[in-house]
Amino acid sequence: TYVVTEACIRCKYTDCVDVCPVDCFREGPNMLVIDPDECIDCSLCVPECPVEAIYAEDDVPADQRDFIALNAELAKKWPPIVERKDPLPDADEWAKVKNKRDQLIR
Ligand code: SF4
Numbered sequence: 088t089y090v091v092t093e094a095c096i097r098c099k100y101t102d103c104v105d106v107c108p109v110d111c112f113r114e115g116p117n118m119l120v121i122d123p124d125e126c127i128d129c130s131l132c133v134p135e136c137p138v139e140a141i142y143a144e145d146d147v148p149a150d151q152r153d154f155i156a157l158n159a160e161l162a163k164k165w166p167p168i169v170e171r172k173d174p175l176p177d178a179d180e181w182a183k184v185k186n187k188r189d190q191l192i193r
């Protein structure tokens with residue numbers, strides 16, 4: 088499966104959503120996740136994300152591996168998003184911030 092990591096938090100550019108052939112993105116208040124039960128590993132979403140938030144599970148960086156379980160957990164709770172929308176208002180500012188886990192709204 089593919090995994091959305093920390094870089095998405097408070098950005099939510101949603102370019103990834105448009106290319107997913109199986110609509111497996113789920114939307115929270117300030118981040119998206121991928122439902123691991125639906126993702127078919129096509130990798131199309133990876134180059135779409137302007138902040139490089141998406142990785143194949145095996146390639147998730149060491150300091151981001153907690154997002155594997157987090158995607159699985161939150162995908163069960165959050166609704167599907169199937170169309171691109173405007174990013175969050177301060178997305179370009181938050182794109183530059185490295186440590187922003189504490190900003191995640193579940
Ligand atoms: Fe969707 Fe493919 Fe990305 Fe999985 S890898 S989330 S199926 S676009």
Ligand code: F3S
Binds near residue numbers: 091098102103140
């Ligand atoms: Fe997030 Fe990147 Fe998609 S910022 S919403 S994973 S395009």
